[in-house]
Amino acid sequence: MNRRFQCAILASAGLFLVSACGGSGGEDASSASSAPQWLAQLSDNSDGKDWPAFGRTYGEQHFSPLSQINADNVGELGLVWAVDLPAGNPATGPIAIDGTVYLASGYSVVRAIDVETGKVKWTYDPEAPQASGVKLRQGWGSRGIAYWNHKVITATQDGRLIALDENTGEPVWTTQTFGKDELRFISGPPRVFDGKVIIGSGGSDSGPVRGLVMTYDADTGEKLWEFYTVPGNPADGFENEAMEMAAKTWAGEWWKYGGGGSVWNAMTYDAVNDQILLGTGNGAPWNHKIRSAGEGDNLFLCSIVALDAKTGKYKWHYQINPGESWDFNASMDMELADLVIDGEPRQVVMTAPKNGFYYVIDRTNGKLISAEPFVEVTWAEGIDIETGRPIEAKGVRYEGGTTTFRPTPLGAHSWMPMAYSPQTGLTYIPAIDLQVTFDDTGVTAENFKWTPKMGLSPGVGYAIGDGGKKVTGWLIAWDPVKQEPRWKLPMDKHLNGGIMATGGNLIFQGRPDGGFSAYNAATGDRLWNFDAKAGVVAPPISYSVNGRQYVTVIAGIGTSAGLFGPMFTEYGIDYHTQKRRVLTFALGGKMTLPDNEPYKAVAFDDADYKENAALASKGEGTFNARCAVCHGTGAIGGGTAPDLRTSAAAADAETFKAVVHDGILVPNGMPQFEELDDKSLNALRQYIRSRAAALRSGKNENNVASTMKATD
Known part of the structure; x- marks a missing residue:
């Protein structure tokens, strides 16, 4: 019987087979089991012993099939060890392979920690701030790392891609992915696939950047192929047919502005179709009237772009926001699954990008299957299923200079990953519900200038606030087939942590108030909470060592959360005094954390100050x-x-x-x-x-x- 047809029958009967039906159509169990253990773990159908990639597997589901810790016994979960980290960004996704946790905190400082003892085995510091120059002005360090063939692979703010020996932390190879003077930086995790490692970069908010991804041999660091996401100057010729096609959707002298489309976060490998999916960023600058004379769709901004994984050749695209003009990028995580929709099995990619709509797309051809809002959306009335284009609200392009709408440039979903559980068939989204006012009064293409050396330059003024709402954050369990919420929980604030789902009918998530919680994946009931003594933004992971299941998360506030200090003051979060820790839990853990000294901001003495x-x-x-x-x-x-x-x-x-x-x-x-x-x-x-x-x-x-x- 056809495997997907069999899945459809089981699904219609209300049954769930985690490894058999909930995967993304990756390697089947037999082929995965014949591969080396570390490689087999990258399959969506793997047993979950390790967590070797940012999303655990190629399909980026942020799902662990492990069930030793489950909804019945999670109340017995406790801390088994904690490792303090120095000042620097702690909002990063760890990985775990064969009894060792690896993470890159701060500016890509990589640590290896023995799971059973909690002892740091080695530390590698690439000294990225000293090498970054102006690139240090945007980004906050690494959000995650990768693993391939006994090498831990990290990327640095200044553009280096470095493979480290898993046992010693010594560099095996290093390559510079872009030039010293290019206004790019790296903050997203690299991804590995089929012996390759791919990395993008950021910078579209602060300079004339042209989106680019590069792919290297994961064993040697040799460059294999690259792909630009927006076209350059036509006078220089186009790199490929895709860029020639894309150029027809731009106007004016766009290349002088760079264009944007940075692939700063989301990349997903579709093993069945041997393609890499890119989630591209916003325009550079944001304002479409400046960047492209207010004309054209501007491919491949704010798009999912599929490339042949072996050659980097363009296959298909789906553009989420044609003519993007609000920092609505498509750079949030993209998760793969095989779903039964209208009675037919479909290979899909699912994403909940900034603009507030949840998209289900056929990943074999890029055709839109469905899209519905998962938070309040006022910038558009909906998505036209026939054309795939949004039905924009009147005046949303700030034609009159000013407009107010939801969601915001922060997004209805930020970089903190959602999770998809093949067990429940639900996606769990850390959602944001805020309002923004845009105003480009007096700003024209003639007077626009990039702020020198990577200052924020959107080409439009904006103000973000709650718009009078008491609830600005949600934990939403979303049914991707019915395109509706199964349940949703209000959160005290926005920017809650990344999510992990498990085979124990659980989801785990942290919050800026310092809580790290486990919820019943089917009902949303909170079953367990741990006071992490620090805000938790990073995504958790789970893995098994010698038959014991562990959960690891990194506590501490970092990345874009720092912009929203006014909204977090009640939590007493301070750069100097907040704790940053690697926390690891297991059933029966008894360790406790010391209490923090209460913090309240006190202004410095300034006897000579005079108001001006x-x-x-x-x-x-x-x-x-x-x-x-x-x-x-x-x-x-x-x-x-x-x-x-x-x-x-x-x-x-x-x-x-x-x-x-x-x-x-x-x-x-x-x-x-x-x-x-x-x-x-x-x-x-x-x-x-x-x-x-x-x-x-x-x-x-x-x-x-x-x-x-x-x-x-």
């Missing part, structure tokens, strides 16, 4: 374009970088210049802004001092929307 609103306003533009992404809106830190209202460096002009202009803290991850002259530094310092003064006086310190001006 005009000067502070000038400094605010510079702060929004260059500093807020790490130090928080309104200089209210969210944990990714220090809260500058509490930093005495701004009280002294010479110290401030040494840090900001001279770059004395580059090794710590603080970029150098050598192009800022004394007038700009003085204005920036005045703005920070004004925010500290507001903290001292208690003037609405938490009532600050996330606002970015169009220019600085």
Whole structure:
């Protein structure tokens, strides 16, 4: 009997076979079992002993079939060990292979930890901040790593791809993926497939970047092929037919702006069809009126693009937002499954991108099957199934200068991965429900300029807020066949952690309030909660060593959460005092964590401060374009970088210049802004001092929307 037909019968009978019917159509069990253990674990049908990739397997489902820890006994789950991490980004996905957990925290500092003892076996520091230069100004370090043939593969902010020996941490090979002067950086995890490793890069928010992925031999580091996601200057010729086709969807002199389309996060390998799927990013700049004279779909922005895995040749695409103009990128995780839809088995790719619609797409040809909103969406009335195009709301392209809509550039779903459980047939989404106002009044193609050296330059001003809603985050169990929620839980805040589903009828997720919880995957009932003593943004993993199932997650706030300091102040999250830890759990674990000292932001002493609103306003533009992404809106830190209202460096002009202009803290991850002259530094310092003064006086310190001006 045809395997997929058999799955359809079982599904209609209400039965679930985790490995047989819920996979993505990857290697079958027999072929997986004949492969080396480490390679077999990358199959969606593997036994789950290891977690060797960001999403565990090629299909990126973030699902473990292990069931020793289950809905009946999860109450007995406890901490077995914890490893403290130094300051730096802790929001990263670990992997686990053959009794060792590997992770890259901070700026791609890789650690290997023995699972049974909790002892650090080795540490490798690529010293990425010192090598990054201006690239240090965007991104926060690594979100994850990969594994292939006894090598741990990491990527760095400055563009290196490095393979490390799994036993010693010594580099086996290193390659530079882009030029020193290119305004790109890497923050996403590399993916491995069929002896290859693929990596993209970011930068579309802050410079004339042209999206690009590169693929290398995973054993040697030799470059195999590359693919640009948007066309370059026609006068230079096109690299392939796909770029020639894409160029017909652009207008004006788009190549002068770069175009965008960065593949900074999502990539999924479809083993059955031997294709790699790319989730491409937003336009550079965001504003379609500037980037492409307001005309054309701008392929392959905000798209899923399928490439032949062996050659990198274009196969098909589906564009989620034609003529993208809101930072609605398609870079959120893409998960593969075989689903029965309208009585027929379909090979699908599923994604819940920023724009708030959940998409189910036929991955054999890129045709849209269905798309429905999973949060409140006001930018569009729906998706036309026949054309695959959104039915945009009137005025949403800010034709009149200003428009307000949901969701926001932060997305209805950010990079924190969702999970798909073949056991329940549901996808679990860490959803965000916020509102944004866009305003490009006075901004034109003629007066637009990129902020020098990777400052945020969207080409439109925007402000993000809750829009009066009390609930800004959800945990949603979504039925991808019926395209409706099975259940949904309100969360106190947005930006809740990545999700893992397991064969024990459980899902695990952390929250910025410090809770790490297990829920019944079928009903949403919370069955277990652990006080991690720090916010949890990173996705958890599960694996087995000597017959014992473990769950590992990394606690600590990092990445884009830092921008939203005003929304997180009640949690007392501070860059300097927050804990960053690798936490590992198993049944019967008894370890406890020490309590934290309560934290409340206290402004630095500034006896010489004098109010100067005009000067502070000038400094605010510079702060929004260059500093807020790490130090928080309104200089209210969210944990990714220090809260500058509490930093005495701004009280002294010479110290401030040494840090900001001279770059004395580059090794710590603080970029150098050598192009800022004394007038700009003085204005920036005045703005920070004004925010500290507001903290001292208690003037609405938490009532600050996330606002970015169009220019600085």
